[in-house]
Amino acid sequence: MENEIAITDVKDASRYEARDSEGNLMGFVDYKLSGDVIAFRHAETLPEYRGRGVAGRIATKSLDDARDAGLRVKPSCPYYQDFLKEHTEYADLVVAPQ
Template identity: 40%
Template sequence: MTEFTVRHNPERERFEVLVAGNAIGKAAYKKYDGGGAPQRIFYHTVINEEYGGQGLAGKLATFALDDTVAAGLGIVPVCPYIKKFLTKHPEYAGSKVAITPAHLQFLEDALAARAAKA
């Protein structure tokens, strides 16, 4: 198995898997506080194809969700991988927040604003 590191990169609003200092995977989120309690909307998780099959996505998700819970934030699982991961890991059920239209609109607006800057 490849030696890797997982870290939180808050400036880029994502958790990253690093191999030899290079990001080879990420779990991207947007911070959201419109629901009364602060939350992270996870919207995209990916591991580079050549590193697939090593369990890195699961390790990334565990790190990201543990950090989110420790920070007292709710988990909004828009990302299909995180959504599926949560069904297999009931220990996060108390922090899971149901997706609402407000979450989806916020995410759409945030991603559109980021794309417009690029």
């Protein structure tokens, strides 16, 4: 199905990946896990998949996983900074700037 997007935490690569039903990489976010803080460093959607909500799906899955794991979030990448401003339901996860 064309709209199927699978979001997976590829722990060995320290990134979340979005793949379509055929296994094609659609987008990803790189992260760094330090103790109980996960820093989302770089999010990217491949050009041919832009405008389909891929980045938002990755962000939602990664933030839900962070919450489930009891992690705090450091949004180092501009996409996550903007996403978190719009999606205040995740505000409690964000590490205060130092």
